[in-house]
Amino acid sequence: MPHPVSRAVLSEHGREFGPYRYVYAVVSRRSQGLSIGINLNPDKSCSFNCVYCQVERKNTAKKKPVRFPVLMKELHSILDQYLNGCLHSHERFSSVTDNNWLSLKDIAISGDGEATLSPFFNQAVELVLDQTERLKKEHAINVKPVLITNGSNLGKRNIRSACERLVLGGGEIWVKLDSGNADDFREINQGSVPFQRFLKNLFDFGKTCPLILQTLVFSFPDGRLSLNLNDYVLLLQKGIRAGFKPRSIQLYTLARKTRLRDLRALSVAGLQAMAEEIREKTTCCVEVFP
Numbered sequence: 622m623p624h625p626v627s628r629a630v631l632s633e634h635g636r637e638f639g640p641y642r643y644v645y646a647v648v649s650r651r652s653q654g655l656s657i658g659i660n661l662n663p664d665k666s667c668s669f670n671c672v673y674c675q676v677e678r679k680n681t682a683k684k685k686p687v688r689f690p691v692l693m694k695e696l697h698s699i700l701d702q703y704l705n706g707c708l709h710s711h712e713r714f715s716s717v718t719d720n721n722w723l724s725l726k727d728i729a730i731s732g733d734g735e736a737t738l739s740p741f742f743n744q745a746v747e748l749v750l751d752q753t754e755r756l757k758k759e760h761a762i763n764v765k766p767v768l769i770t771n772g773s774n775l776g777k778r779n780i781r782s783a784c785e786r787l788v789l790g791g792g793e794i795w796v797k798l799d800s801g802n803a804d805d806f807r808e809i810n811q812g813s814v815p816f817q818r819f820l821k822n823l824f825d826f827g828k829t830c831p832l833i834l835q836t837l838v839f840s841f842p843d844g845r846l847s848l849n850l851n852d853y854v855l856l857l858q859k860g861i862r863a864g865f866k867p868r869s870i871q872l873y874t875l876a877r878k879t880r881l882r883d884l885r886a887l888s889v890a891g892l893q894a895m896a897e898e899i900r901e902k903t904t905c906c907v908e909v910f911p
């Protein structure tokens with residue numbers, strides 16, 4: 622059965638949205654509906670340099686600090702647009718006929734870099750919690766607060782506290798884990814954090830805070846698969862034995878133009894076969910987003 626929303630709409634995650642500088646709306650495959658994003662990194666700063674990064678970095682953005690009062694106003698404004706029905710008439714959504722896909726599912730702290738690097742990260746968490754609470758109380762709409770992070774800052778106490786607050790407020794933390802060993806981590810994510818430290822922080826935090834892992838799989842131009850499935854499974858098994866409890870794993874592949882050219886997306890069947898093996902060997906809940 623064809624997907625009710627076209628691939629073009631699901632792949633359109635551009636941050637340019639009307640007059641807004643810091644907020645945008647997309648139809649999200651992983652949220653199964655509308656997601657409002659908050660971009661805390663219009664300067665595109667990130668602690669990783671993933672080969673598959675889809676953020677356009679050719680035109681280096683000016684390092685202007687985020688104006689948080691403007692961001693707050695923008696979030697109020699885009700939510701008002703959603704509530705009064707105007708948001709649906711944006712050209713980005715013109716081909717979407719299934720209204721379920723235009724219902725607001727989450728407000729995500731995400732954007733063009735690593736949100737936890739922003740000096741406004743904690744304020745953004747409070748803002749999202751306030752607004753999701755308001756939507757619930759005043760409009761009886763359940764909208765999930767979400768943080769999408771590369772996990773490089775999970776060793777910091779203040780970042781962990783903000784993440785815990787988000788989860789206590791009904792939110793979800795989506796954290797990147799694209800590899801099962803240090804060599805692949807270096808090659809794929811090219812982060813400033815050593816793999817063992819990254820992993821320790823992830824697993825330690827994930828013992829008490831239920832994290833959703835995001836694993837992106839693709840093929841390199843020479844045909845090599847990005848994920849060594851055996852190492853990945855062993856890593857998860859080790860973490861789980863030590864008390865790590867991932868809420869679920871989102872397995873997905875490329876949908877847009879990437880920083881390193883000629884990377885290839887994985888087939889749906891390929892993703893599903895991987896998901897099956899991960900489920901079997903780790904008992905984790907694995908969702909596939911082709």
Ligand code: SF4
Nearest residue numbers: 667669670671674771
């Ligand atoms: S963590 Fe995200 S924004 Fe940063 S380089 Fe990787 S894909 Fe790009």
